[in-house]
Amino acid sequence: MAKTEVNVAVVGTGAVGQEILRVLDERRFPLGELRLLATARSAGQRYVFGGREYEVGLAEAESFDGVDLCFFAASNDASRDLAPEAVARGATVIDKSSYFRLRPDVPLVVPEVNGEALREHRGIIASPNCSTIQLVMALKPIADAAGLRRVVVSTYQSVSGTGREAMEELRSQSLDVLSGAPPRVKVYTQPIAFNLLPQIDAFGADGYTGEERKLMDETRKILRRPDLAITATAVRVPVFIGHAEAVNLQTDRPMSPEEAREVMAAFPGVILWDDPQTGQWPTPLAVAGTDDVYVGRVRRDLSVENGLALFVVADNLRKGAATNAVQIAERLVAWEML
DSSP states (O other): OOOOSSSEEOOOOOHHHHHHHHHHHHTTTTTEEEEEOOOOTTTOEEEEEEEEEEOOOOOOGHHHHTOOOEEOSSOHHHHHOOOOOHHHHHTTEESSSSSSOOOOOOOOHHHHHHGGGGGOOSEEEEEHHHHHHHHHHHHHHHHHOOOOOOEEEEEEEEGGGHHHHHHHHHHHHHHHHHHOOOOOOOOSSSSTTOOOOOOOOBTTTTOOHHHHHHHHHHHHHHOOOOOOOOEEEEEEEESSSSSEEEEEEEEESSOOOHHHHHHHTTTEEEEOBBBBBGOOOOOOOHTTTOOOOEEEEEOOOSSSEEEEEEEEEEOOTTIOOOOOOOHHHHHHHTTTOO
């Protein structure tokens, strides 16, 4: 029998953790008891949710007694140390960190794309990286209709992907630059205001950054295509909320832009916004605060056989993080898996 109320814990009080609370409220998730938890640095803070004030408790093993479902929106270390403890006490974990994503025994899930993978979970479910989620939402209907041979993606990722301190740094640096003062650098290695930074996460020996590796490896896992030829360049841009991606792909069989538009528009959670002649295409500013993935600039890639080019935009805090996690939870409730 499906639970009428679900006892929920949210670990992490940053931008994603707070967005999870908003999405739970907006989508009227069947909440029973709610516990807000964090590491020692944030424990003791107070937040108002649903008209009630909550004190953030310290996340430790005993915190999960009696919890049915736990959202982790904290560090890799917190997920590594505490997610198994939550599972041992009977909770199902939906983890937004990258710690479990590539483990073969942990499903990595975007519900519209590979929701059936939830049936394979053993207590922990990973929610993908924000840039991965919007990419696979656009790729899945095309791959199903025409096959997928190769993907080249360049990302334009907002500072909210780094966190609240990065958002404040963009504000303060913008004021510095506009007033003629040198921008003060703290979060990033170089100024982000009025600039582009072609590095997200550390560089590996192969020249790819950690963010690029996540995007490539997670896409292969979600689409169940370990052989997929995919390459990525991830760039941080001076935008507060919303990630954009320029995507070039090759299909196995020829697919016209018209057919690509048709299959993407029919896919749940994808909105086609594509009329360049009248200036209609998605932007981060336009889609901020929404839960769908928006696609525009659909056209032939004239440089390769069976080539297409797309522009994909989504709110990285919503569908790229909180909404996807809550959608996973909704699916678990609907399938009576809690």
